[in-house]
Amino acid sequence: MTIIVRYLKLSYNFVIVEESFLGFLNVDDTSGKGLFDITLEELKSFGLEIDDMRGQGYDNGANMKGIHQGVQKRFLDINPRAFYTPCGCHSLNLTLCDMANKCVKGKNFFGFIQRIYTIFANSTKRWEILKDNVKAWSLKSLCQTRWESRVESVKAIKMQLVDVREALLQVGEKDDDAAIASEATSLAEKELGDFEFLVSTVIWHEVLNHVNIVSKKLQSKDMHLDDAIIEINKLIGYSKDYRETGTEDKDLKLSCHRLEKALEFEERSDIDAEELYTELKLFETLETNEFSNPIDVLKFLKELDYFPNASIAYRILLSIPITVTYAEMRFSKLKLLKSYLHSIISQERLSGLAMISIENEILESIDYEELFNQFAIKNARRASRIVS
Known part of the structure; x- marks a missing residue:
């Protein structure tokens, strides 16, 4: 099994959607509980808080998507705000x-x-x-x-x-x-x-x-603005296509309250429904033809800095996985690494080599001289302790 995390890199002048490979997991128990336990343990080992999880996506296997005993249900029991979306391609x-x-x-x-x-x-x-x-x-x-x-x-x-x-x-x-x-x-x-x-x-x-x-x-990580708004409407339970029927004020307000409830946890919500409604109505009055995807919209909202609730809604949309394609593609890389010449390679070494191969852009940005110096300093300190 492979684990991929989808997240947003935010700054004042750019918004980037990233998907990063965390490693391959050796799974012996393929039941919903077995997969959940090993996934939870792996996420905790990386210091990732389950309460910060805003979306989860898997293939259409019953042990993953099951509404009673599947992995997605077990994560929802811990964090009800972790939206589950079935893989679009599957x-x-x-x-x-x-x-x-x-x-x-x-x-x-x-x-x-x-x-x-x-x-x-x-x-x-x-x-x-x-x-x-x-x-x-x-x-x-x-x-x-x-x-x-x-x-x-x-x-x-x-x-x-x-x-x-x-x-x-x-x-x-x-x-x-x-x-x-x-x-x-x-x-x-x-x-x-x-x-x-x-x-x-x-x-x-x-x-x-x-x-x-x-x-x-x-x-693709990019999505047209209209499609993005429709997806937000689906997320909050409002299924009408506003491009065909138009969004009435009462329906929009109802959708905002549904979203507030969906994002509520321990009597606290990430957004305020009335404030989100006001922001969306104000956003409708702005010229938005220049936006080709929700990433541009979120960047625009961040620059204005007076649409906090709408920004949260878009950040949640962009962090929810639409497909598990990126994870499936990692298995193609696995075939190249674990060939018949490396059939007895250990799990830890396999994940390490996969990380180097898949996330090679990060590897190329590493300062090797600094890394070597840190390694030499640690070895020198270890040798001095042994001598003393």
Whole structure:
């Protein structure tokens, strides 16, 4: 398991959203309690207060997001203000997966795509036939968990339909396995030439491509101002889209009170609902067309320094993780570090090497001369104590 913290670096003239890698955790107990205990222990070891946690995000595993025994529920029991948001990319993938599984034609279509790949992948001779005919994009296997990546599987066939068909026909003529030869010929002459399959190829390629674009936007730290305000409204329980319907005064005031209650802990809240309402009404009168994302808005509010409650609302929004993409990407780095040549590397050393590799920008800013001097001074003091 990996731990990532999302936070804001604030000063008078800049606002930066940062996500920092804290390390990999070796987990033996994958239950909600086991994951919670090891996460809590790790956060305390870094001196991070749970009461300061304003958002938490995980994948859609039951042990993480469970509302009764999951990690998010256990953190909420300690700090009720730690908003939980499911990973946007995981939710999008699950939606697409359910949509395709409910559609018979969708299941058949992806079944054909996988059958074509399997025929070539299960034999080096058949793969050579594929390489001789298909030059641009190699066929890809379907992924059950990352549905947006299936666009590569569909793209390879959509863009090279004639070449793939020719490769299947050659397999049908040359392969010694009668069953494989018959299946390859059937796919080439029937499925790949079927009008419905061709239309499905175009439709699913467009759907998956747009899903991939949305996922990339979700991974971005920047968000349009309008979307940011909508997200704040969702956070406080006001689900209307103000761009379409407009926000009435009574609804805005109700939303402010909901936010005050959501941020309340031990009869104290981070904001005052009436003051937030007044600030938002005043902010509406200002010229805001120059802002392209909530980071610019927060910077503007900090410079003015008379929107304290609105500033807190934006800081909470920006610190809540939208996706766990950054954490997932760290596992890609783990594959590079823990190869078969380093299979017995210790957990502490692995996390240290990962920290050096992932947070290399911080490493490059370190003054090594000063670090070496401090190390030498400590060793000199230790040696003097041993001699004395």
